[in-house]
Amino acid sequence: xxxxxxxxxxxxxxxxxxxxxxxxxxxxxxxxxxxxxxxxxxxxxxxxxxxxxxxxxxxxxxxxxxxxxxxxxxxxxxxxxxxxxxxxxxxxxxxxxxxxxxxxxxxxxxxxxxxxxxxxxxxxxxxxxxxxxxxxxxxxxxxxxxxxxxxxxxxxxxxxxxxxxxxxxxxxxxxxxxxxxxxxxxxxxxxxxxxxxxxxxxxxxxxxxxxxxxxxxxxxxxxxxxxxxxxxxxxxxxxxxxxxxxxxxxxxxxxxxxxxxxxxxxxxxxxxxxxxxxxxxxxxxxxxxxxxxxxxxxxxxxxxxxxxxxxxxxxxxxxxxxxxxxxxxxxxxxxxxxxxxxxxxxxxxxxxxxxxxxxxxxxxxxxxxxxxxxxxxxxxxxxxxxxxxxxxxxxxxxxxxxxxxxxxxxxxxxxxxxxxxxxxxxxxxxxxxxxxxxxxxxxxxxxxxxxxxxxxxxxxxxxxxxxxxxxxxxxxxxxxxxxxxxxxxxxxxxxxxxxxxxxxxxxxxxxxxxxxxxxxxxxxxxxxxxxxxxxxxxxxxxxxxxxxxxxxxxxxxxxxxxxxxxxxxxxxxxxxxxxxxxxxxxxxxxxxxxxxxxxxxxxxxxxxxxxxxxxxxxxxxxxxxxxxxxxxxxxxxxxxxxxxxxxxxxxxxxxxxxxxxxxxxxxxxx
Amino acid sequence: xxxxxxxxxxxxxxxxxxxxxxxxxxxxxxxxxxxxxxxxxxxxxxxxxxxxxxxxxxxxxxxxxxxxxxxxxxxxxxxxxxxxxxxxxxxxxxxxxxxxxxxxxxxxxxxxxxxxxxxxxxxxxxxxxxxxxxxxxxxxxxxxxxxxxxxxxxxxxxxxxxxxxxxxxxxxxxxxxxxxxxxxxxxxxxxxxxxxxxxxxxxxxxxxxxxxxxxxxxxxxxxxxxxxxxxxxxxxxxxxxxxxxxxxxxxxxxxxxxxxxxxxxxxxxxxxxxxxxxxxxxxxxxxxxxxxxxxxxxxxxxxxxxxxxxxxxxxxxxxxxxxxxxxxx
Numbered sequence: 001x002x003x004x005x006x007x008x009x010x011x012x013x014x015x016x017x018x019x020x021x022x023x024x025x026x027x028x029x030x031x032x033x034x035x036x037x038x039x040x041x042x043x044x045x046x047x048x049x050x051x052x053x054x055x056x057x058x059x060x061x062x063x064x065x066x067x068x069x070x071x072x073x074x075x076x077x078x079x080x081x082x083x084x085x086x087x088x089x090x091x092x093x094x095x096x097x098x099x100x101x102x103x104x105x106x107x108x109x110x111x112x113x114x115x116x117x118x119x120x121x122x123x124x125x126x127x128x129x130x131x132x133x134x135x136x137x138x139x140x141x142x143x144x145x146x147x148x149x150x151x152x153x154x155x156x157x158x159x160x161x162x163x164x165x166x167x168x169x170x171x172x173x174x175x176x177x178x179x180x181x182x183x184x185x186x187x188x189x190x191x192x193x194x195x196x197x198x199x200x201x202x203x204x205x206x207x208x209x210x211x212x213x214x215x216x217x218x219x220x221x222x223x224x225x226x227x228x229x230x231x232x233x234x235x236x237x238x239x240x241x242x243x244x245x246x247x248x249x250x251x252x253x254x255x256x257x258x259x260x261x262x263x264x265x266x267x268x269x270x271x272x273x274x275x276x277x278x279x280x281x282x283x284x285x286x287x288x289x290x291x292x293x294x295x296x297x298x299x300x301x302x303x304x305x306x307x308x309x310x311x312x313x314x315x316x317x318x319x320x321x322x323x324x325x326x327x328x329x330x331x332x333x334x335x336x337x338x339x340x341x342x343x344x345x346x347x348x349x350x351x352x353x354x355x356x357x358x359x360x361x362x363x364x365x366x367x368x369x370x371x372x373x374x375x376x377x378x379x380x381x382x383x384x385x386x387x388x389x390x391x392x393x394x395x396x397x398x399x400x401x402x403x404x405x406x407x408x409x410x411x412x413x414x415x416x417x418x419x420x421x422x423x424x425x426x427x428x429x430x431x432x433x434x435x436x437x438x439x440x441x442x443x444x445x446x447x448x449x450x451x452x453x454x455x456x457x458x459x460x461x462x463x464x465x466x467x468x469x470x471x472x473x474x475x476x477x478x479x480x481x482x483x484x485x486x487x488x489x490x491x492x493x494x495x496x497x498x499x500x501x502x503x504x505x506x507x508x509x510x511x512x513x514x515x516x517x518x519x520x521x522x523x524x525x526x527x528x529x530x531x532x533x534x535x536x537x538x539x540x541x542x543x544x545x546x547x548x549x550x551x552x553x554x555x556x557x558x559x560x561x562x563x564x565x566x567x568x569x570x571x572x573x574x575x576x577x578x579x580x581x582x583x584x585x586x587x588x589x590x591x592x593x594x595x596x597x598x599x600x601x602x603x604x605x606x607x608x609x610x611x612x613x614x615x616x617x618x619x620x621x622x623x624x625x626x627x628x629x630x631x632x633x634x635x636x637x638x639x640x641x642x643x644x645x646x647x648x649x650x651x652x653x654x655x656x657x658x659x660x661x662x663x664x665x666x667x668x669x670x
Numbered sequence: 671x672x673x674x675x676x677x678x679x680x681x682x683x684x685x686x687x688x689x690x691x692x693x694x695x696x697x698x699x700x701x702x703x704x705x706x707x708x709x710x711x712x713x714x715x716x717x718x719x720x721x722x723x724x725x726x727x728x729x730x731x732x733x734x735x736x737x738x739x740x741x742x743x744x745x746x747x748x749x750x751x752x753x754x755x756x757x758x759x760x761x762x763x764x765x766x767x768x769x770x771x772x773x774x775x776x777x778x779x780x781x782x783x784x785x786x787x788x789x790x791x792x793x794x795x796x797x798x799x800x801x802x803x804x805x806x807x808x809x810x811x812x813x814x815x816x817x818x819x820x821x822x823x824x825x826x827x828x829x830x831x832x833x834x835x836x837x838x839x840x841x842x843x844x845x846x847x848x849x850x851x852x853x854x855x856x857x858x859x860x861x862x863x864x865x866x867x868x869x870x871x872x873x874x875x876x877x878x879x880x881x882x883x884x885x886x887x888x889x890x891x892x893x894x895x896x897x898x899x900x901x902x903x904x905x906x907x908x909x910x911x912x913x914x915x916x917x918x919x920x921x922x923x924x925x926x927x928x929x930x931x932x933x934x935x936x937x938x939x940x941x942x943x944x945x946x947x948x949x950x951x952x953x954x955x956x957x958x959x960x961x962x963x964x965x966x967x968x969x970x971x972x973x974x975x976x977x978x979x980x981x982x983x984x985x986x987x988x989x990x991x992x993x994x995x996x997x998x999x
Binding site for chain 2: 111121133137162166167169173175177183329331544545576579580583
């Protein structure tokens with residue numbers, strides 16, 4: 001039967017609200033003109049409903065679609081990628097709003113809304129974003145319920161209530177599925193987001209870069225140790241090893257100089273016995289979990305000699321950690337580190353040694369001649385290192401506002417300005433060492449962190465970014481040397497915040513960060529509490545993958561697919577049975593039966609007064625009999641009998657409130 | 671040909687199975703045994719939505735989106751219970767239906783009631799071959815539903831099984847039942863006017879007499895006297911040369927009319943019944959008594975509502991039998 005389908009009034013209202021909520025949710029990464037299109041679409045839809053305007057014709061529809069696609073292309077410069085795709089779906093969603101001629105069109109619009117709302121999770125993953133998506137789901141579910149509701153006689157909020165109830169009922173099973181369902185991992189390469197800037201330490205180091213990070217209070221990553229945390233001055237979070245110097249900036253030398261076998265990455269679960277000789281580890285390992293904030297970069301951070309214990313994390317020959325794809329979402333991984341170690345203690349390959357000693361010709365002549373002078377006095381590497389550190393300690397200043405440097409940056413820093421941030425010290429130190437014939441390299445990463453007082457975890461922020469040096473010594477291998485510690489030991493012991501917190505530039509780029517109010521007691525407490533919440537969210541929701549393995553093994557012994565499947569089946573079955581028992585309870589008496597039950601209860605109470613209801617005696621005559629016997633009791637009794645009589649034999653539905661009042665009267669009868 | 675045969679065979683088998691599972695009854699409580707549930711097309715679409723969301727979550731290794739993919743699939747499971755709960759526990763009762771003439775729409779009245787104090791939405795009920803009605807069961811404890819069924823033939827109405835279904839609240843699943851409510855609805859023959867009625871006043875006698883002079887029961891023959899109506903002359907006897915005689919009646923005031931099967935010679939069974947039906951309606955409007963004479967069935971002349979219904983009932987059920995026709999699926 002062909003029938004003009006008209007969307008129910010209530011459904012239209014909720015559908016428009018659902019549409020609005022999704023557009024608002026994605027507002028930040030949609031081109032501005034989409035909100036205009038949304039406003040027009042809503043207006044058109046409402047006018048359609050009122051019968052004032054008519055549906056757009058086929059030609060008009062195609063033209064609008066074409067304009068939208070051109071508009072999207074103009075905004076993004078491409079149509080492939082997450083953001084253009086979301087924008088495209090949103091426009092499709094907008095156009096479909098105008099085209100709803102059947103119930104299935106409306107259903108499609110609602111499904112699109114669900115999908116778009118869920119996709120928001122790819123852009124932002126804070127607690128607030130999760131709550132916002134959940135709110136969207138609530139409104140969309142209300143629209144879906146309203147679409148299937150038979151009548152408009154219900155209140156406007158009825159669909160919202162029903163939808164909310166359904167979502168609440170779905171929660172236990174959802175949590176169960178989330179906890180147990182295995183994560184498969186990326187199925188194909190995914191385009192990276194276009195607008196999000198890379199944050200944190202970069203893969204090059206030039207003067208001034210780290211002092212910029214010193215202005216940021218954003219969290220870089222959080223770390224929780226399985227046992228006791230090592231002392232703060234040992235917390236050097238290695239990120240990248242930079243061996244190539246072009247006179248101004250440091251770069252990674254990559255795999256150059258390594259043998260073929262050493263060029264590959266080592267995955268967490270595939271041991272590489274030939275690398276075992278490259279490192280000597282001693283003592284008990286330190287186990288810890290890292291939750292990285294999205295950095296849009298490939299590399300990860302860990303303490304020295306970190307060995308990954310999570311899928312998707314590998315380490316390279318220089319014992320830095322990498323992820324095969326950029327970190328675009330919060331990522332959690334587990335590491336083991338040995339703090340007593342010897343890294344490449346026996347020998348460096350010839351090519352590698354050459355790289356770690358190379359200096360660009362024609363740069364920093366004064367530094368080279370200084371090293372030459374030192375070499376004339378001693379060839380002992382330890383003494384040379386001590387000498388350089390002494391130099392820093394006696395004459396240099398550690399500051400967030402280093403002066404700009406020219407072509408011979410190391411020369412100018414060492415002999416003229418003598419003021420610098422960590423990268424200046426690391427860079428000049430490595431140049432000095434190389435000039436003195438000691439293989440040396442720059443390591444960038446983070447140092448220290450803030451220990452959270454309640455939970456046993458560390459917060460590492462962008463301003464903890466740090467650069468230091470590693471020198472290679474025969475028999476000891478690569479040894480960490482931090483020239484910054486020589487000039488400002490408090491930086492390593494206490495953290496940047498404690499020594500430079502008074503400088504104007506500290507946190508200059510994070511004006512709204514709660515870190516700015518850390519001096520106010522309760523603000524600081526609030527800040528830490530909020531971060532604990534964020535930490536829990538990051539650990540148990542966003543970075544759950546690595547937690548899952550342990551949790552399942554603890555629960556099931558062995559986390560085999562059969563056991564997981566059985567566990568899911570049993571627990572989900574139990575949850576559903578509980579829900580079904582709650583929903584399908586048949587024993588719920590109707591109001592008349594409840595009334596009778598209450599009356600019988602009252603008759604039992606009467607027995608205490610020695611009054612028994614005769615067989616076949618009506619409520620009214622019972623009331624009169626009691627009144628004759630005991631006028632005081634009778635007043636209350638006749639109230640009950642009259643009410644009972646009236647409600648029991650009146651036609652139609654018994655008012656819920658009246659029933660409640662009657663229950664009260666029976667309960668209070670003495 | 672072959673395929674349609676197979677289809678018919680399958681339908682018959684399903685019909686038999688349904689008859690055993692949900693036997694005919696005037697009042698049926700919808701419970702686990704009688705309800706079925708299966709995803710709708712929209713439900714299949716929902717599974718596609720879950721798959722897409724899961725793909726996005728997996729490919730971007732994003733646990734937040736994964737959580738919402740779990741929520742969507744969990745919602746589907748919860749919807750199974752919610753849809754089932756929306757219809758389960760309802761008692762469907764057949765109330766009554768008023769007889770109609772073939773070709774008209776019969777109105778079958780049913781009532782939905784429930785013991786629970788639960789609000790139910792969007793329950794659709796209708797007979798297999800008729801329009802359905804969308805109703806709810808909110809706040810009130812019972813809901814009357816009038817279902818129109820198009821009739822084609824006289825006899826007992828066979829509306830097929832009553833399909834009662836719901837997809838509320840999310841439209842992902844359809845919970846339904848097919849009930850045989852033992853509907854007793856009489857369909858009278860389609861009245862056909864226009865054929866003159868040959869009323870036989872004397873019962874067995876022949877002759878196309880339209881009316882008689884105010885008499886009812888034939889008593890006997892007497893000698894004809896001049897002045898008597900010529901119509902009273904017993905021509906048969908005269909022809910047999912028994913002399914001129916006149917017929918005499920006991921009750922000269924009331925006249926008795928007979929609707930006689932034999933009055934419509936040359937018509938087939940249904941055509942005769944249709945015409946008898948039309949005349950019975952016609953006669954009911956006059957003050958006359960009328961009787962019905964069908965092969966193997968005779969209703970003596972009378973008047974009034976009950977009599978009319980008895981006559982129509984006899985016409986409707988002629989050569990069909992009094993038992994209610996079994997509903998088919």
